[in-house]
Amino acid sequence: MVDAFVRAARADDAAAVARVQLATWRTAYAAVIPASVLDALDEDDVAAQWRSAIVEPPTPRHRLYVAYEGATTVGFAAIGPAAGEDLVGPGYESTAPTPVGEWDATALLVNTLLVEPRWGRRGHGSRLLAAVVDVARDEGFTRALTWALEADGATRSFLESTGWASDGVGRVLDMDGTEVAEIRLVTDLAPAD
Incomplete structure (x- = not known):
C-alpha cells in the first residue's frame, strides 16, 4: 500500500512546491502559457515566494497544503479568503459587497491546486481538495471559487466531477503580451444534509 497524504505546508516545503509548480506549468500548460x-521562471525565486506565503501569509486564513506519495511532494493547494476583485459578476451581488482589495469572510479562493502530471490520477487532487473543503468549512466559509485556464480541460473536468461549476464569469490575463483566458468555477460549501 502506498503512503499518500496531505498536510499543512512548512517553510522547508517551499522548494518542493516550486518544483511541482514549474514542472506542472512546463508540462501541462506549455501550449497555453x-x-x-x-x-x-527561476525555481529559487519561486521557492522564495512560496516560503514567504507559508511563513508570512497575507492573513491567518491563507494556507498552503502539500500532497505526498511516500516521501515525495507530488502536489499542493494554496487557499485563502477571496478578494473583492474575485467576487464580481453573477451570483455575488449583495447589500454589502466585499470592496476591491479586501478579503471576504465567507468566500474561499482556491488560488492554486496542482498535482505534478506524472503523479496524476492517483487520488492526490481529490485528497488536496477534500483537505481544502474540510478546512474551509471549519473556518466558516460557505462558498468557494477558483480561476481555471479556459484551455485546461483536465482541471475543469476534475473540479466539475466534484460538484464545481462555471458561473459564466471569465477574465483575461496578459502574459507577456499574450492574452490567456480564465473562467471562474464555484461551489457551495454547505454540508450535505
Whole structure:
C-alpha cells in the first residue's frame, strides 16, 4: 500500500512546491502559457515566494497544503479568503459587497491546486481538495471559487466531477503580451444534509 497524504505546508516545503509548480506549468500548460513566461521562471525565486506565503501569509486564513506519495511532494493547494476583485459578476451581488482589495469572510479562493502530471490520477487532487473543503468549512466559509485556464480541460473536468461549476464569469490575463483566458468555477460549501 502506498503512503499518500496531505498536510499543512512548512517553510522547508517551499522548494518542493516550486518544483511541482514549474514542472506542472512546463508540462501541462506549455501550449497555453507563453514560453517567454515559462523560461523566465527561476525555481529559487519561486521557492522564495512560496516560503514567504507559508511563513508570512497575507492573513491567518491563507494556507498552503502539500500532497505526498511516500516521501515525495507530488502536489499542493494554496487557499485563502477571496478578494473583492474575485467576487464580481453573477451570483455575488449583495447589500454589502466585499470592496476591491479586501478579503471576504465567507468566500474561499482556491488560488492554486496542482498535482505534478506524472503523479496524476492517483487520488492526490481529490485528497488536496477534500483537505481544502474540510478546512474551509471549519473556518466558516460557505462558498468557494477558483480561476481555471479556459484551455485546461483536465482541471475543469476534475473540479466539475466534484460538484464545481462555471458561473459564466471569465477574465483575461496578459502574459507577456499574450492574452490567456480564465473562467471562474464555484461551489457551495454547505454540508450535505
